[in-house]
């Protein structure tokens with residue numbers, strides 16, 4: 001960049017202050033680990049500024065920063081430029097970063113819960129979670145409650161007056177689905193809910209507070225002899241009952257293929273006036289199949305459907 005361009009940019013920034021970042025770095029320390037089931041462990045974190053954190057929806061996503069290979073806790077500066085700082089670090093100095101869901105935030109107690117799938121020691125997040133002990137320190141990039149406003153970072157945005165909800169996910173989406181069911185159970189007139197949750201073992205089933213009329217179906221991989229994502233696929237292809245209100249698109253929709261081995265599959269529902277709303281998240285190839293089926297084969301209006309590839313079997317995409 002020329003010095004003239006830089007001078008002009010500095011001058012403009014003085015007149016129009018740049019928009020404040022809405023996600024920021026939090027230093028956190030593990031307070032407690034609670035084994036919820038064989039595959040999912042809840043980590044209760046605390047930290048001096050957790051009282052200033054915010055969460056706006058049950059699928060609020062955050063970035064977790066883990067110790068590098070030297071085992072040293074991440075120490076990104078709190079200067080509002082975490083993203084640029086991270087990008088400028090040499091690969092060997094970059095703390096590994098992965099995406100997780102805020103399961104609960106108790107601001108008054110300065111506590112935030114994140115639930116990790118323990119899938120072995122193949123990635124930095126799961127390896128950390130397998131060995132973590134109270135007192136271990138991490139960093140989290142999360143919405144800054146001190147600024148107020150809506151920083152985004154969540155997709156669960158059902159239209160007002162929604163009558164039918166379809167939720168499909170695997171164990172990585174279970175923290176979000178559990179939060180969604182809990183939220184819906186507090187609605188005075190909850191919609192009809194069909195949820196399909198794929199988990200590894202029978203003992204991974206959880207008691208979740210849910211609307212009285214909700215149908216929650218657990219697809220247990222080792223009981224059914226299924227591989228990753230097959231329970232989710234089966235749910236969409238064979239088990240889900242789509243209501244009449246699930247709007248079909250008026251004309252054929254373009255469905256861009258996503259190469260889930262190299263790209264993140266992420267489609268947001270956009271309509272505010274549908275009666276039916278589907279939220280699908282989990283292993284990316286499974287989510288892709290479900291997308292093809294609901295949009296490509298059944299012709300459902302894609303504006304009522306959210307599809308998110310949370311992770312890809314055999315790949316590292318974060």
Ligand SMILES: Cc1cc2nc3c(=O)[nH]c(=O)nc-3n(C[C@H](O)[C@H](O)[C@H](O)COP(=O)(O)OP(=O)(O)OC[C@H]3O[C@@H](n4cnc5c(N)ncnc54)[C@H](O)[C@@H]3O)c2cc1C
Nearest residue numbers: 100101116117119123124125126172310311312313314315
């Ligand atoms: C918006 C969003 C929210 C998410 N919320 C959660 C959450 O609350 N809890 C949660 O546990 N995960 C969540 N995930 C998924 C999580 O980010 C990934 O599973 C991530 O890859 C884990 O990082 P890792 O370091 O353990 O493994 P990586 O280094 O990313 O991957 C290493 C290897 O492990 C495999 N792998 C990754 N995840 C799994 C898995 N779950 N089961 C089996 N093999 C796996 C990969 O395919 C790869 O071969 C979320 C993802 C997104 C995008």
